[in-house]
Amino acid sequence: MIDPALLVAVPLAGSALPAVASRLRPRTGWPLALGVLLVQSVLAVWVAAAALAGDPVRTQVAGIPAPFGIGLLVDALSAPFVVLIALAALAVLAYTRRGGPRSGAFYSLYLLLIGGLTGVCVTTDVFNLYVFLEISGLASYGMVAQADRGAAALAALKYLLVGTVGASLYLFGVGYAYVATGTLDMAALRAALPAASDPLALAALGLMVLGLSVKVALFPLHTWKPDAYEAAPPGVAALLAALASTVAAYALGRLLLAVFPGVAEAVVDAALLGLAAASIVAGSLLAYRSESVARLLAYSSLAQFGIVVVGFVVATPTAIAGSVVHLIGHAVMKAGSFLVVGLLARTHDVRTVAEYAGLARRSPYVSAGFAVLALGLIGIPPTVGFAGKFYIALGAIEAGSWTAAALVLASTLFGLVYLGRVLERMYVGEGDTHAGPTGAASPGMYAAVAVAVLATLALGGVGPLVEGWLAPVLDGLDAGLAMGVVP
Amino acid sequence: MTPLVAALLAFVVAVAVVTALARDVLVATVAFAAYSLGLAVLWVVFDAPDVALTEAAVGAGVVTALFVAVLSRTTRPVGGRSFSLSVSPTVVIVVGALTAALVATVPSLPAVGDPDAPAFDGAAAYYLQETGAYGIDNAVTAVLVVFRGFDTFGEIAVVFTAVVAVLVVRGRGDA
Amino acid sequence: MLERLPYLAAIALVGIGLAVLVDDEHLVKKVLGLNVFQTGIFLFFVTAAAREGGSAPNVAKAGPYANPLPQVLILTAIVVGVSVTAVALALLVRIHAEYGTLREDAVRAAIEEGRE
Amino acid sequence: MSLLPVAVVVAPAAAVLAILYFRDRPNVREAWTFAAALATLGATGWLARVVLAGARPEAVAGTYVADVELSLRADPMGAMFALLAATLWLVTSVYSVGYMRGHDEVSQGRYFAAFAASIAATMGVALAANLLTLFVCYELLTVATYPLVVHSESDEARAAGRTYLLYTLGGGVALLAGLSLVYVAAGTLSFVPGGVGGLAADPLLARAAFGLLVAGFGVKTALVPLHTWLPAAMVAPTPVSGLLHAVAVVKSGAFGLGRVVTHVYGPETVADLGLSLPLSTLAAVTMLYAGVVALRQTRIKRALAYSTVSQLAYIALGFGLAERTAVFGALLHVPAHAFMKISLFFVAGLLYVESGVTDVDDMDGLGRRHPVAMAAFAVTAAGLAGFPLVAGFVSKWYLLVGSLRADAIGFAAALLAAGVLKLLLFWPMIRAAFFRGDPLASGPARDEAGRTAADGGAPDGESSASTAGSSLSDRAGARAWEAPSRVWRESAPALLVPVVAVALGAIVLGLVPDRLPLFDLATEAVAEVFG
Structure with a gap:
């Protein structure tokens, strides 16, 4: 069996290649990154398949026994994300070959981001998670700044300041958890925390959740997001939209489920539900008021991650499966949408909702793809966007959380209001319907969009599969064990 | 104290x-x-x-x-x-609320230097006990390179990321 | 409360750093604030590692020792913090080269102007 | 596993792609529409035969969400609805070609593609084997019909489209909430004749779920106060109003309501939980309210729209009474109202295309200019009012008997009162058409082909720009298929033939209802549900 450490080591070590090689020979960055990512994808699929088919794949780095050493784990909860990271990276890479940026250093950052995000997904050590959070954070700050526009540097700096505050708050929470228990291992924390004096556990939970909420960009901790996504090169925006907040939300979910269940449940649930509700409502409102399509999509993420958080708060097996499905689905749909935005900016020089008017006639296929992605984001069946929401709503009803269920269901209408605006403009808006294209796009760019559109449709029925995978892991959870970790 | x-x-x-x-x-x-x-x-x-x-x-x-x-x-x-x-009132409220919440946890923290604090059990005790076995006297070094070497690997990656990011930001990544 | 003074100081530093980071219009000051904020958290960790009558965790000497683990974590965190600061400062240099100012309001105004 | 139900859904769905691909070649494009319509009708007819023979063909696409499968299953009730939709699609396709070309509409490729997609979704609604599959198709129906509503791309159409989406997707949300509650309460979403059972265990939850489901389906059924989208949506081209807003969309809502009463809760549970009275009352109120409001409309299409709201309430009332005869009447009223209302809409569209008439006040003397069409109008209007020998009489008779059998005298009185309101609505139109005015002196000015000059008399936002924009010489040169309208003074055959066909259908339904498969399927359906 493959050591999950390879999943982290391959992209991190491989990241040296593009930066170094492109100094020796120009334009070697992309193929080298492709090679590393192909290896990574094979490893990811292999490990994930093994983890989903049988027992979770785990390892203790350097053979130091748990809970003293750092453990890595690929189980049913992390496996989908490991695969998502690898495959999304490949798809967006296809896009960036022409869509740019193309410097060797950029591809080094690209691989570092992938390595960092994978690390966040597989580690079972809360401090180790911080380190990977910072690797992926630094890489994304650099990638946002890669755009030529001056606004990109300011957006990147804002992203850096807010992102670092988030990561540091998380670190502060780790400090509290450690002081309260003397351990950093998730399973050991789970075992020790109920015994810990309450305010410390609550502070640890509160700070870690707050920190990760900044990374997820829940309202009102979202301010970095629209600027960063709007200023970043389209490929970067797509990659970050697919992965950055998704992985942070995964980490949030893992902590809530595997480390902190039982810690001041009522207060925490109410607070998180409030945060989620604020995100859903405010995100939708901000999206509705955005003129730039990229910003609109960035704000829409607030609402979508609010829904995911609802699933983790409800925390029935159905709701958790829903959150996982919605995270994966949202990653695919949002990344695809950003790729379309980049594509259209390139081929038709359009960026705002007003400029999108009449695009369906000028660019019918890309518009149709965008329509599918948008309908998915709204939550129309049979797309994956519907499946995730439905599972979360169903879980909320099972658990009797009527507010949560109403929120998730109502979010469909919010989505309709802000995304319907764009679709209406594209399809029946009065616009310049005859202007020709202003630039060309590569087959790779179209292919990446097509992959996202097809995945949006194909993943619609993935729910039962995810539910089945998660069942054994969640059974352990009910039995009071830390997720996937043998006591 | x-x-x-x-x-x-x-x-x-x-x-x-x-x-x-x-x-x-x-x-x-x-x-x-x-x-x-x-x-x-x-x-x-x-x-x-x-x-x-x-x-x-x-x-x-x-x-x-x-x-x-x-x-x-x-x-x-x-x-x-x-x-x-001059500080804006919003900042005072937000930062004040966070600070107040944190101060409220202070009485629950173990006293500084308290040898019975949970932090001295568990992993720390294990590290101190096992350090000798690796032929390293300084437990900090041992934890750094042996017990939590993976963190240190990550730390190196962080530094490398920062170097590359600075190159990219300074516009010298184009090669 | 008094025997927990270092914790209070750590929280004070976190608060001061965060306030500067959020409130100050000067971007350099924001980065300084970020550093103060982070070091406040470091103080929390190192305080937690201290032990009454302890010594540095060198097993060649007699115990009891300070807790080595938080110290290691903070060693890592310091390096991370410096890395972040370096990237932030590189961004500052680029922003200054582009807009000739490091005041956030002025930069925003310049960006708005460029858009119109 | 049978491919037959799949074929019924896939035939129109496949046409969507072909139509889009050939969007710029009208004849090839329309050939695909007709081929698909014929194929769908053939498959549906076969399916109806198979169902009448006692089989229940089933197709499962796999588990979709939770433990619910995405699956199709043809039972009598579904087959009846599918057969109705398939029949009327074929007729409407003929009419659409005449209307869209005669009116020189824009984006015809999109129009026909969306039309086929709507039919595919409707077939899915009809043949869905469980509430979730029905929901999926119901939502897709909303998406597919949106382009038809906003077809003219005018501001008014866009506003109507927004209203339409908000109402119908809002209804979808209620529906989803309701079906989630049902799933949690009953552990299944499958349709079982006579109800799934076990729902009465938690009466409060069951009532809440029923309320949500009624609200969800009630939007498309246009139950007051969820009806306002329907008159607004009359901005769509007339064939759309005809097929979709008198048949596919609104009937999907009514059909869903019927499914909930007969196949999810079951008539007994509905009665036990005390849900019958509120639903029936809501239906009766809708029936009378819309009947009154219809009288005050000046536009023909809007009057017809309110009449639709009222007529749909008949169906809702029948299901709401949850009594054997009433449910049978409600089922029969689905095709009856469909045939009658679609012919009325077709005539309205014909009057607009041929004579530029959109307002009730302009109908004077039209009976002389369009004798055949107006005769069809008069006959089917009479049917809607409940006159014997036309489709509406039979179904209303059963509804009346059913409400009496359910000891609901008040609802029986409401049914009769609603019939009187219909009479008050249509009689002035018929009188104006046949007994008043001079066809050449009244109404908007016409060119020699009987078309309006640009006069701003476009019906509910239907773009008059296309009429006004193209000069006469353009038309004469480029549109050879317009010629027949001069040879045959009445109207273009592509418009008139469908009118006559559906009107005859309405009459056949009224004369010999029991000779038609629709009747047998309704009988079977009631037998299944009530045992």
């Missing part, structure tokens, strides 16, 4: 306040350097010589040098009062 610690803490907080209020960023940077040195001394007092060394070299040294280098390439505000005392 020795008077030395109390004095150091008072110094550190005071310098941090100066850093916060100074309108001239060069003054703020110098105050920050003093702040880092104060922390380094504090680390020594808290029996963390390795952290102290790093803080002195990296925190007070490298970071201050970086700030000065940046300031020398950019402008800094001149004129007006030396200290700015």
Whole structure:
């Protein structure tokens, strides 16, 4: 069996290649990154398949026994994300070959981001998670700044300041958890925390959740997001939209489920539900008021991650499966949408909702793809966007959380209001319907969009599969064990 | 709680306040350097010589040098009062709320230096006990390279990421 | 409360740093604030590592020792913090080169102007 | 596993792609529409035969969400609805070609593609084997019909489209909430004749779920106060109003309501939980309210729209009474109202295309200009009012008997009163058409082909720009298929033939209802549900 450490080591070590090689020979960055990512994808699929088919794949780095050493784990909860990271990276890479940026250093950052995000997904050590959070954070700050526009540097700096505050708050929470228990291992924390004096556990939970909420960009901790996504090169925006907040939300979910269940449940649930509700409502409102399509999509993420958080708060097996499905689905749909935005900016020089008017006639296929992605984001069946929401709503009803269920269901209408605006403009808006294209796009760019559109449709029925995978892991959870970790 | 610690803490907080209020960023940077040195001394007092060394070299040294280098390439505000005392009420409320919540947890924290604190059990005890087996005397080094070597691998990656990111930001990544 | 003074100081530093980071219009000051904020958290960790009558965790000497684990974590965190600061400062240099100012309001105004 | 139900859904769905691909070649494009319509009708007819023979063909696409499968299953009730939709699609396709070309509409490729997609979704609604599959198709129906509503791309159409989406997707949300509650309460979403059972265990939850489901389906059924989208949506081209807003969309809502009563809760549970009275009352109120409001409309299409709201309430009332005869009447009223209302809409569209008439006030003397069409109008209007020998009489008779059998005298009185309101609505139109005015002196000015000059008399936002924009010489030169309208003074055959066909259908339904498969399927359906 493959050591999950390879999943982290391959992209991190491989990241040296593009930066170094492109100094020796120009334009070697992309193929080298492709090679590393192909290896990574094979490893990811292999490990994930093994983890989903049988027992979770785990390892203790350097053979130091748990809970003293750092453990890595690929189980049913992390496996989908490991695969998502690898495959999304490949798809967006296809896009960036022409869509740019193309410097060797950029591809080094690209691989570092992938390595960092994978690390966040597989580690079972809360401090180790911080380190990977910072690797992926630094890489994304650099990638946002890669755009030529001056606004990109300011957006990147804002992203850096807010992102670092988030990561540091998380670190502060780790400090509290450690002081309260003397351990950093998730399973050991789970075992020790109920015994810990309450305010410390609550502070640890509160700070870690707050920190990760900044990374997820829940309202009102979202301010970095629209600027960063709007200023970043389209490929970067797509990659970050697919992965950055998704992985942070995964980490949030893992902590809530595997480390902190039982810690001041009522207060925490109410607070998180409030945060989620604020995100859903405010995100939708901000999206509705955005003129730039990229910003609109960035704000829409607030609402979508609010829904995911609802699933983790409800925390029935159905709701958790829903959150996982919605995270994966949202990653695919949002990344695809950003790729379309980049594509259209390139081929038709359009960026705002007003400029999108009449695009369906000028660019019918890309518009149709965008329509599918948008309908998915709204939550129309049979797309994956519907499946995730439905599972979360169903879980909320099972658990009797009527507010949560109403929120998730109502979010469909919010989505309709802000995304319907764009679709209406594209399809029946009065616009310049005859202007020709202003630039060309590569087959790779179209292919990446097509992959996202097809995945949006194909993943619609993935729910039962995810539910089945998660069942054994969640059974352990009910039995009071830390997720996937043998006591 | 020795008077030395109390004095150091008072110094550190005071310098941090100066850093916060100074309108001239060069003054703020110098105050920050003093702040880092104060922390380094504090680390020594808290029996963390390795952290102290790093803080002195990296925190007070490298970071201050970086700030000065940046300031020398950019402008800094001149004129007006030396200290700015106006803070927006929102900031006061938000930061105040966070601080108050954190202060509320302080009584629950184990007393400083309490040998019965949970932190001294578990992993720490294991590390101290096993360090000898690896032929390393300094437990900090042992944890760094052996027990939590994966963190250190990540740390190297962080530094590399920062180097590449700086290259990209400075526009020198295009090769 | 008094025997927990270092914790209070750590929280004070976190608060001061965060306030500067959020409130100050000067971007350099924001980065300084970020550093103060982070070091406040470091102080929390190192305080937690201290032990009454302890010494530095060198097993060649007699115990009891300070807790080595938080110290290691902070060693890592300091390096991370410096890395972040370096990237932030590089961004500052680029922003200054582009807009000739490091005041956030002025930069925003310049960006708005460029858009119109 | 049978491919037959799949074929019924896939045939129109496949046409969507072909139509889009050939969007710029009208004849090839329309050939695909007709081929698909014929194929769908053939498959549906076969399916109806198979179902009448006692089989229940089933197709499962796999588990979709939770433990619910995405599956199709043809039972009598579904087959009846599918057969109705398939029949009327074929007729409407002929009419659409005449209307869209005659009116020189824009984006015809999109129009026909969306039309086919709507039919595919409707077939899915009809043949869905469980509430979730029905929901999926119901939502897709909303998406597919949106382009038809906003077809003219005018501001008014866009506003109507927004209203339409908000109402119908809002209804979808209620529906989803309701079906989630049902799933949690009953552990299944499958349709079982006579109800799934076990729902009465938690009466409060069951009532809440029923309320949500009624609200969800009630939007498309246009139950007051969820009806306002329907008159607004009359901005769509007339064939759309005809097929979709008198048949596919609104009937999907009514059909869903029927499914909930007969196949999810079951008539007994509905009665036990005390849900019958509120639903029936809501239906009766809708029936009378819309009947009154219809009288005050000046536009023909809007009057017809309110009449639709009222007529749909008949169906809702029948299901709401949850009594054997009433449910049978409601089922029969689905095709009856469909045939009658679609012919009325077709005539309205014909009057607009041929004579530029959109307002009730302009109908004077039209009976002389369009004798055949107006005769069809008069006959089917009479049917809607409940006159014997036309489709509406039979279904209303059963509804009346059913409400009496359910000891609901009040609802029986409401049914009769609603019939009187219909009479008040249509009689002035018929009188104006046949007994008043001079066709050449009244109404908007016409060119020699009987078309309006640009006069701003466009019906509910239907773009008059296309009429006004193209000059006469353009038309004469480029549109050879317009010629027949001069040879045959009445109207273009592509418009008139469908009118006559559906009107005859309405009459056949009224004369010999029991000779038609629709009747047998309804009988079977009731037998299945009530045992």
